[in-house]
Amino acid sequence: MRQVLLLNATYEPLTTLSLHRAVVLVLREKxxxxxxxxxxxxxxSASRTLDVPSVIRLRRYVRIPYRSRIPLTRTALMRRDDYRCAYCGQRAETIDHVIPRSRGGPHTWENCVASCTSCNHRKADRMLEELGWTLSVVPVVPRGVHWRLIGAHSVGDPLWAPYLAESAA
Known part of the structure; x- marks a missing residue:
């Protein structure tokens, strides 16, 4: 389904939403x-013509609560690692804990990486040192306002670029 970028009254990007929801907000004059x-x-319609939107802006400011840490979700983790296996670089389908949970490893950004099925199966519940493997990148917590827009950079409309560039800075 087609997505529309939603901006706050201050032109700060908030999220993406469906075309249907965007049209409803515009028709309700919100x-x-x-x-x-x-x-x-x-x-x-019989009484109105409306341009199909690509970017809409709320008329009233919406306060976004400050969140110090971005929640760890499968989508966000795959996006952070660009859908690439941290061990071999192939397309990732699963999530792996660098220090296995069975050995006390936490379920945090710093301990989770995207992994292909075969690497995840071969690693099982072993440590990297036991296998002689290394990580291609160090797993870190993503930062920035743009993480509310998971996927917006890859599937978004080119008209979104100026708004997303400002939020990433």
């Missing part, structure tokens, strides 16, 4: 269209 669809598509 948001304004900042950029319309690049193809020039429009919605028509």
């Amino acid at each position: 948001a304004d269209v900042v950029h319309r669809d690049g193809r020039g598509a429009v919605f028509r």
Whole structure:
């Protein structure tokens, strides 16, 4: 389904939402269209014509509570590791704990990496030193406001780039 970038009243990116939800916000006059669809598509009804939005902005400011640590989710972890196995570099399908949970390893950003099925199976509940393996990158906690927009950088509309660039800084 088509996604639309939602901006706060201050032009800060909040999230992406479905085209249907974006149109409802615009029709209820809770948001304004900042950029319309690049193809020039429009919605028509008996009494109204509306440009299909690509970016919308809320009319009222919405306060976002400060979150000091980004929650660890499968989607966020795969996005952080660019869907690549931390051991061999192939396409990752699973999550692996560097220090296995069976040996007291925590379920945290610093201990979890994306892994392909074969590497995850071969590693099992062993430590990297036991196998002679090394990590290609050190797992870290992602930082920045743009992590609310999981996937927005890879599937987003080119019109979103100026808003996402400002939020990443």
